[in-house]
Amino acid sequence: xxxxxxxxxxxxxxxxxxxxxxxxxxxxxxxxxxxxxxxxxxxxxxxxxxxxxxxxxxxxxxxxxxxxxxxxxxxxxxxxxxxxxxxxxxxxxxxxxxxxxxxxxxxxxxxxxxxxxxxxxxx
Amino acid sequence: xxxxxxxxxxxxxxxxxxxxxxxxxxxxxxxxxxxxxxxxxxxxxxxxxxxxxxxxxxxxxxxxxxxxxxxxxxxxxxxxxxxxxxxxxxxxxxxxxxxxxxxxxxxxxxxxxxxxxxxxxxxxxxxxxxxxxxxxxxxxxxxxxxxxxxxxxxxxxxxx
Numbered sequence: 001x002x003x004x005x006x007x008x009x010x011x012x013x014x015x016x017x018x019x020x021x022x023x024x025x026x027x028x029x030x031x032x033x034x035x036x037x038x039x040x041x042x043x044x045x046x047x048x049x050x051x052x053x054x055x056x057x058x059x060x061x062x063x064x065x066x067x068x069x070x071x072x073x074x075x076x077x078x079x080x081x082x083x084x085x086x087x088x089x090x091x092x093x094x095x096x097x098x099x100x101x102x103x104x105x106x107x108x109x110x111x112x113x114x115x116x117x118x119x120x121x122x123x
Numbered sequence: 124x125x126x127x128x129x130x131x132x133x134x135x136x137x138x139x140x141x142x143x144x145x146x147x148x149x150x151x152x153x154x155x156x157x158x159x160x161x162x163x164x165x166x167x168x169x170x171x172x173x174x175x176x177x178x179x180x181x182x183x184x185x186x187x188x189x190x191x192x193x194x195x196x197x198x199x200x201x202x203x204x205x206x207x208x209x210x211x212x213x214x215x216x217x218x219x220x221x222x223x224x225x226x227x228x229x230x231x232x233x234x235x236x237x238x239x240x241x242x243x244x245x246x247x248x249x250x251x252x253x254x255x256x257x258x259x260x261x262x263x264x265x266x267x268x269x270x271x272x273x274x275x276x277x278x279x280x281x282x283x
Contacts, residue, residue, distance in 0.1 A: 034197040
């Protein structure tokens, strides 16, 4: 293990701690780069915010990121759990976004049909 | 190509967030008398040097070089839209001085996209980083409207 890997590990740990300490269970990251916006990321984000408000879901932090290199799969939404697990949803539209809020954020069940990758981070 | 000008605004403001701006000022000026629509996004982010400015303006319509980090199509797209609609595009930036992007277009130009859902764009920018002070100044010949995300928030807290 070299210095660079140690740094990465530290960053990773810090992120997880931040998520845990903020008391949030999930962090939703919407890809809001040029390609994401062109594909409809704004509507996806708005739908998710609306739906979360409607259902009184407060244990979720919403954030955005720039281009993530999945241009053909936009709009992309990534959900990070406090435990470190990540789920990426591709080609999300407002309808799917609503489903993600209901199934994943409220019931804790992944929407497998639109998930593209799941990374279980090593402890 | 974006279908709405408000998507352009969102896109440019995302650049401001990426540049660690704490304040983003968006102006929309509709001058019907002189037939101008002027959009301006100004931030106090880290700014760009001359080389970076050149890159964001000229790296359009190529393929592979675009994948270089932090160089996208957004600015070039807005420039194309404004020039296509009989307007001008101007960007002013210097390291540590923030960035100001101004795009004008003919209000009556047949190719001018509609302004679109500006509310959603402002909401998305506010939600993206609640700590940033997002301001909107919207002026027409007769009316004006001002919005500041910091005014919405109770003192000592940031907006949701």
